[in-house]
Amino acid sequence: MEKEHKPVTIKDIARIAGVSHSTVSRSLNNSSLISQATKQRIQKIAKELNFVFDSSARSLSTGRTGSVAVIFPELFDYFGNSLYMGMLIQGVRHGFDRFSIDSIATFAKNEYTGESNIRRLISRRKIDGLLIVHPEIDPGDWEYIEKSGIPFVVLHFKPRSYDYSHMNYLFTDHVYGGELATRRLIESGCRKILCLSEDSVEPQFQERTDGYKRALAEAGIPFDARLVKKGMVSFEFGYRTILEMQDRLHEIDGIFAEADLVAIGCIEALKGLSVSIPGDIPVIGYDDTELGAVFHPPLTTIHQPREEHAGLACARLVELIEGAGDPPMQLIVKPQLIERESCP
Template structure:
């Protein structure tokens, strides 16, 4: 019966490289992987099943990721970073959507536990502050939480600095000469929405500008929330000259509503978003926004989980990636008439 050593000799590589290719424990170039697989086929080598390997080494080389379904492309772009990073590190990924449902979250966790995943990546902001019982179920496995508010579960965290992001977005509008600035927040029960709003208030206070209640609208992080917000601004009276929307989806809805009401962006109304999703630069006008390093968020989560698996007793880490303003065409320099 052929061995990995025989394959290594025929393929002209090391035995460890053969092991990585067959067990998918590390990224190997396509050219070398093809040589190894061709040699294995010629020698009629049969690799042990994944189940047999997992029983032997007590690992499945599989991560479970639980996310809340959303129309927001932000989630998909982060998941892409997670998937790619898992592949390069030799891990498989099982993705589960909760749709904001606690029962589905519990069922997903139970399913993934039965499949003996090596660790969990959680990105379920709609469940923050709730379902302690669900989170306690995860106390026996490595967990990394992404983009979530304060929770009691001891775990590593990957997040953007939403407070600074909201501050930078508002400061950009102020630097463009705007003094009458409104804000469409996300649902303020969510930590990231609250922090972005706090950043908005900090920049306004620093510039000694009034925060008018009629220019603050709580949205839903979806396009519809941004669209409906414009009508609420109009109902409340005089419009501000600029609005900071707590994410790009609401900014897109706001731009659409403005165009439907004959309001020119940015000539009549400047709009600032948050997230820098891929389609933001292809809108009309292209959206000025705050960039979140979405691929890096995903990669950082995978790196942290692997680190936790290999060093279980190391200190818990919080990785905070810094936002940056991306200036495009939806914000105009304000000129006093």
């Protein structure tokens, strides 16, 4: 009788290569955190062992489904939020495709019945793991997830009502992002900077505003609460704010909009008022969406490392599914300034 071969796992590749599980997963996901030489060596080992293409056999032998669930926020339905989220989720899809894993995209709850989609997927054993991209999972669902023992990773949103200090997570340093944008405006000579934020309890927008305040303080510029406006993440919010301030535009000399779509609304209103961008008022956005790159003038913005985040989150979830026992991966990545034409 022919000897049965066990499926190759990340642990096997790590043992052969003499590296950690994390290094293998990140190498297979082409992460920039791993040197090119190490990635090439590990990818060569994986290819020789047929790791990528043996997922169906692996699923049969282990009893796994070969699928994971990606839990979206309900705000994904709104255009302003979906611009960035759409790009993030695209990165997630590509990340799981690298490992030949299917992803089931869903909201936390069924919008018609109110039933927990998370509990349903876990209890029916439809998935091997969860990628949580949601700011407000019900505490009862969090408890259910942890009691079930199913592997999970938290991406982008910090849980608002549950302790995540022990979890695997990847977030952006939004305080640094807000500071980076504001500092760039100050370097351009701005001193009276309008800050447009989201009117919500979502921590990332408060963090961006905190970064704005920090940059002002570092430059010795007094904080003026009247220059912070809050509203929806929408083109209309930016456009309407400028129109409402048109008789007081002399009171500002720069704009930091905490979302690209808001920044674009500001620019469109300013152009309608014959205000030059960046000549009269420089504008900086946040998120680095494709729309900002093709708008006129092209938008200077803050780039969240969504591709890196998505890839690392997917790779870490695969590690956990494969049984990796490393300490939790807890990364807070700094965003980058993307220089275009809306700020000199």
